[in-house]
Amino acid sequence: MTIVFAITFGLLGLAGLLTLLRIVRGPRTLDRILAVDVLxxxxxxxxxxxxxMSSRGIYIALIVAVALLGFVGTISVVRLVERREEYR
Structure with missing residues (x-):
């Protein structure tokens, strides 16, 4: 199982690097917002x-809170950007 965890962490790290690249190079604001949500x-x-991997479930509340904040934050920022573009 250690190999599976190592491969999983490696793929998550690669996805994180690609996401950071999209945040830096994203041509539009909405691309960057979506990349932050993916991150x-x-x-x-x-x-x-x-x-x-550690067989301990002590961070379940943290996972739920971060996921919820990420979702609500993304929706809020997209609505703000959408309104700003309407007034242009």
């Missing part, structure tokens, strides 16, 4: 894999 999901997934 939050990757952090939640990495925490879940670490929790499974």
């Amino acid at each position: 939050v999901v990757l952090i939640v997934a990495g925490t879940a894999v670490g929790m499974a």
Whole structure:
């Protein structure tokens, strides 16, 4: 199982690097917002894999809170950007 966890962390790290690249190079604001949301999901997934690796479920509340804040934050920022573009 250690090999599976190592591969999973490696793939999550690669996805994180690609997401950071999209944040830096994203041509539009909405691309960057979506990339930040993906990064939050990757952090939640990495925490879940670490929790499974240690066989301890002490971070479940943290995972739920971060996922909820990421979702609500993304929706709020998208609405703000959408309204700003309507007035242009």
